[in-house]
Amino acid sequence: MNIRFFNGTILTLENGTELSSGEVWVFDHLIGYVGKPQDNNIKWDREINLNGNLIMPGFKDAHTHSAMTFLRSFADDLPLDKWLNEKVFPMEARLNDDLIYAFSKIAIMEYLTSGITSNFDMYISPNPVIQASIDCRFRTVMTGGLNNFTQTVEEIDECYKKYNGYNPLISYELGFHAEYTCSRELLEGMASIAKKHQAPVFCHNSETKKEVKECLDRYGTTPTVFLDRLGMFNYGGGGYHCVHMTKDDISVFEKHGLSVVTNPGSNAKLASGVAPISKFMKKGINIAIGTDGPASNNCLDMFREMFLTTSLAKLKEKDASAVDANEVLKMATLGGARAMGLRNCDTLSRGKLADLIVIDLNQPNMQPINNITKNLVYSGSKQNVVLTMVNGNILYEKGEFNIGEEPEKIYETANKMLAKIK
Amino acid sequence: MNIRFFNGTILTLENGTELSSGEVWVFDHLIGYVGKPQDNNIKWDREINLNGNLIMPGFKDAHTHSAMTFLRSFADDLPLDKWLNEKVFPMEARLNDDLIYAFSKIAIMEYLTSGITSNFDMYISPNPVIQASIDCRFRTVMTGGLNNFTQTVEEIDECYKKYNGYNPLISYELGFHAEYTCSRELLEGMASIAKKHQAPVFCHNSETKKEVKECLDRYGTTPTVFLDRLGMFNYGGGGYHCVHMTKDDISVFEKHGLSVVTNPGSNAKLASGVAPISKFMKKGINIAIGTDGPASNNCLDMFREMFLTTSLAKLKEKDASAVDANEVLKMATLGGARAMGLRNCDTLSRGKLADLIVIDLNQPNMQPINNITKNLVYSGSKQNVVLTMVNGNILYEKGEFNIGEEPEKIYETANKMLAKIK
Numbered sequence: 001m002n003i004r005f006f007n008g009t010i011l012t013l014e015n016g017t018e019l020s021s022g023e024v025w026v027f028d029h030l031i032g033y034v035g036k037p038q039d040n041n042i043k044w045d046r047e048i049n050l051n052g053n054l055i056m057p058g059f060k061d062a063h064t065h066s067a068m069t070f071l072r073s074f075a076d077d078l079p080l081d082k083w084l085n086e087k088v089f090p091m092e093a094r095l096n097d098d099l100i101y102a103f104s105k106i107a108i109m110e111y112l113t114s115g116i117t118s119n120f121d122m123y124i125s126p127n128p129v130i131q132a133s134i135d136c137r138f139r140t141v142m143t144g145g146l147n148n149f150t151q152t153v154e155e156i157d158e159c160y161k162k163y164n165g166y167n168p169l170i171s172y173e174l175g176f177h178a179e180y181t182c183s184r185e186l187l188e189g190m191a192s193i194a195k196k197h198q199a200p201v202f203c204h205n206s207e208t209k210k211e212v213k214e215c216l217d218r219y220g221t222t223p224t225v226f227l228d229r230l231g232m233f234n235y236g237g238g239g240y241h242c243v244h245m246t247k248d249d250i251s252v253f254e255k256h257g258l259s260v261v262t263n264p265g266s267n268a269k270l271a272s273g274v275a276p277i278s279k280f281m282k283k284g285i286n287i288a289i290g291t292d293g294p295a296s297n298n299c300l301d302m303f304r305e306m307f308l309t310t311s312l313a314k315l316k317e318k319d320a321s322a323v324d325a326n327e328v329l330k331m332a333t334l335g336g337a338r339a340m341g342l343r344n345c346d347t348l349s350r351g352k353l354a355d356l357i358v359i360d361l362n363q364p365n366m367q368p369i370n371n372i373t374k375n376l377v378y379s380g381s382k383q384n385v386v387l388t389m390v391n392g393n394i395l396y397e398k399g400e401f402n403i404g405e406e407p408e409k410i411y412e413t414a415n416k417m418l419a420k421i422k
Numbered sequence: 423m424n425i426r427f428f429n430g431t432i433l434t435l436e437n438g439t440e441l442s443s444g445e446v447w448v449f450d451h452l453i454g455y456v457g458k459p460q461d462n463n464i465k466w467d468r469e470i471n472l473n474g475n476l477i478m479p480g481f482k483d484a485h486t487h488s489a490m491t492f493l494r495s496f497a498d499d500l501p502l503d504k505w506l507n508e509k510v511f512p513m514e515a516r517l518n519d520d521l522i523y524a525f526s527k528i529a530i531m532e533y534l535t536s537g538i539t540s541n542f543d544m545y546i547s548p549n550p551v552i553q554a555s556i557d558c559r560f561r562t563v564m565t566g567g568l569n570n571f572t573q574t575v576e577e578i579d580e581c582y583k584k585y586n587g588y589n590p591l592i593s594y595e596l597g598f599h600a601e602y603t604c605s606r607e608l609l610e611g612m613a614s615i616a617k618k619h620q621a622p623v624f625c626h627n628s629e630t631k632k633e634v635k636e637c638l639d640r641y642g643t644t645p646t647v648f649l650d651r652l653g654m655f656n657y658g659g660g661g662y663h664c665v666h667m668t669k670d671d672i673s674v675f676e677k678h679g680l681s682v683v684t685n686p687g688s689n690a691k692l693a694s695g696v697a698p699i700s701k702f703m704k705k706g707i708n709i710a711i712g713t714d715g716p717a718s719n720n721c722l723d724m725f726r727e728m729f730l731t732t733s734l735a736k737l738k739e740k741d742a743s744a745v746d747a748n749e750v751l752k753m754a755t756l757g758g759a760r761a762m763g764l765r766n767c768d769t770l771s772r773g774k775l776a777d778l779i780v781i782d783l784n785q786p787n788m789q790p791i792n793n794i795t796k797n798l799v800y801s802g803s804k805q806n807v808v809l810t811m812v813n814g815n816i817l818y819e820k821g822e823f824n825i826g827e828e829p830e831k832i833y834e835t836a837n838k839m840l841a842k843i844k
Contacts, residue, residue, distance in 0.1 A: 069786075069790065071792070072789075072792060076796050077742070077747060078742060079741065080742050103790070265733070268736060269733045269736060270742050271740050271741055271742040271744070273737070298800040299802075304729065307687075310499075315696065315734075319501065319693055320500060320502050322693070324499045362830070364535060365532050365535070365723070367491065367832075368494070368837045368840045370496040371496070375720070378494075378719070379494060379716070380721075381723060411789045415790045
């Protein structure tokens with residue numbers, strides 16, 4: 001499909017948050033042109049008048065567990081350990097691949113409504129999550145959820161080989177659940193696979209104080225330093241959450257060029273704490289933003305996460321100038337793409353993958369217009385997302401989904417399945 | 423107009439957050455019936471099939487400065503005093519009533535998109551704010567913004583007499599800006615008017631640590647206790663923000679039945695702190711939620727404020743079970759109505775004013791369905807608001823406004839006016 005977007009306000013993210021006006025041409029799955037209107041004799045399948053609205057790269061949800069939509073608002077307002085052990089784990093034990101597939105589809109729909117064009121997903125069974133993305137034509141970077149009870153080092157190795165090159169929409173990064181859910185043996189196994197593939201490794205890291213304390217008790221050092229000593233991060237990677245980080249931990253991230261994936265909504269709702277974003281920024285560490293899964297958030301909304309990333313940093317540092325919103329916008333796009341290894345879908349530039357969104361500026365929350373990029377972070381909302389394109393396909397437009405199955409059918413299937421396991 | 427909503431999921435808020443299914447009938451500006459379907463020979467102007475979607479009382483935005491849309495994203499990521507003195511005040515000095523009217527209309531549109539059916543507004547000039555609401559058919563409770571530079575005690579007295587009974591959509595509560603912007607003489611004047619009318623009084627209170635410290639230096643006591651000693655709260659009222667509150671302050675609120683209006687988004691973005699919501703709840707103090715103005719938030723979104731109210735409390739108390747979401751939902755509706763003196767538009771009940779909203783449950787952020795009221799707080803979004811009715815009039819439906827003027831015209835006027843004063 002050849003699609004021409006014209007009459008747009010353009011945020012390429014090539015030059016910070018600078019805006020321009022003009023056209024974006026999409027040829028099949030690639031961006032073919034970004035710039036001023038020019039004569040052409042291209043046969044367009046669609047020509048879309050943006051009426052001055054904003055066109056920009058899609059958001060990257062850099063940490064999530066899509067299938068956990070089935071636990072959305074299932075058990076809130078409980079202490080963390082009760083929530084996890086009495087509510088989440090017993091329900092997850094009843095899952096199978098069909099259920100994971102059905103519940104993941106709802107998450108994909110929600111990503112699309114929030115202008116999210118790809119996700120970095122970790123779950124107990126990767127196959128149905130990946131299949132849901134392929135069937136919806138959504139882009140997913142999957143990572144391993146290895147722990148003492150689920151998946152093995154060999155399985156992770158197999159997945160790495162199987163899913164890289166499997167489908168243009170899918171890639172796979174090495175990963176394990178967390179230090180506190182993996183034996184030392186498992187972790188050493190992971191480090192050896194990282195070495196074998198010379199590949200980055202991702203995991204939950206220092207999400208709670210308890211986790212850090214237990215690692216200190218167990219190994220005499222923090223999770224980050226301990227994992228680094230095993231050689232886990234010799235080829236890069238990153239950590240999800242990174243709330244309770246010491247100076248040494250931050251140095252490890254700096255040394256290996258690791259990415260921090262911050263999850264402010266989940267960290268707030270579960271009372272885990274606020275990540276030291278300014279400290280990471282000062283060290284030049286790549287920062288990405290994730291929603292975490294819908295069991296702990298409970299929504300998959302990059303606008304809410306962006307607002308939280310800056311406003312919680314401001315609260316933490318008692319400084320209204322902390323963590324500029326334009327930096328947060330870059331985290332939600334460029335930072336995510338870098339963490340997820342999506343080098344080819346970061347900016348809105350010729351030759352990049354056509355993962356892009358259109359933001360309606362003719363809504364009251366954007367008016368009158370003083371500063372469009374700050375509006376995205378401070379007053380933007382799902383309501384402003386009028387179009388979401390992944391890999392050149394328009395999957396969401398003006399409230400309508402184009403993902404191969406009717407929304408009503410997806411909801412009905414998911415609710416029926418949920419009723420069975422409750 | 424006689425309007426019948428049928429096939430709905432109903433949250434009346436009469437019995438906590440209990441849900442039922444059935445119909446809601448609106449006759450002119452009042453709710454005529456809520457319950458199971460029943461035979462009738464009423465001539466309906468409209469019959470709306472809710473398809474199982476939720477119908478509930480509208481949200482009350484219990485503290486805002488509508489006209490400040492003109493400063494939305496105008497000056498963010500600055501320290502508080504620089505933001506206020508170098509950016510906000512010089513721009514506000516250029517305002518006139520025409521501008522305030524135009525900028526207020528954009529706020530009203532935004533309230534409607536967020537399911538907000540009335541606002542508690544404080545601004546330097548009340549008349550154009552009130553006129554904008556009347557022209558849009560929106561409900562506004564106005565309060566005085568008295569300070570050393572704007573408005574006088576006599577003007578507040580006049581407004582109180584003029585605007586109560588002025589229009590069915592408008593009421594007026596006594597108010598002043600804050601202790602730190604009013605001389606003792608002014609404050610004593612306010613207290614005497616409160617006595618004269620036996621009326622409640624509202625003001626910004628203990629928003630920042632600096633404000634409390636300066637009052638301690640000036641009068642040897644906190645703002646709340648100082649104002650109470652002047653007799654300010656003998657007939658009730660409340661405080662906006664209430665972030666830095668002592669035990670004695672909370673006792674004053676308890677003693678006089680005052681309302682706390684919390685503004686978590688603004689308090690976070692300006693790095694002011696987190697209000698002690700659980701402490702207020704334990705004392706049975708009425709709590710309402712406000713967005714504050716769009717200069718400091720920067721949006722007028724009750725969904726974001728509800729999520730922040732509970733999640734910031736959880737962070738503050740390091741307890742994921744703090745401030746249950748169902749309580750937050752009551753704050754955003756019943757709590758607001760009580761603070762604003764809107765006794766007649768709190769619940770969805772026969773004889774109450776028809777200020778109500780319809781929430782689309784057939785959106786991915788609400789699916790699959792485990793708990794609808796928790797979804798509202800934890801995953802709800804403007805995207806779910808499909809209809810907003812104020813005083814029996816449908817002012818917003820499926821993205822379209824019905825407020826007497828076209829949105830494009832309102833944006834155009836506001837942007838032109840903004841360009842002139844920049």
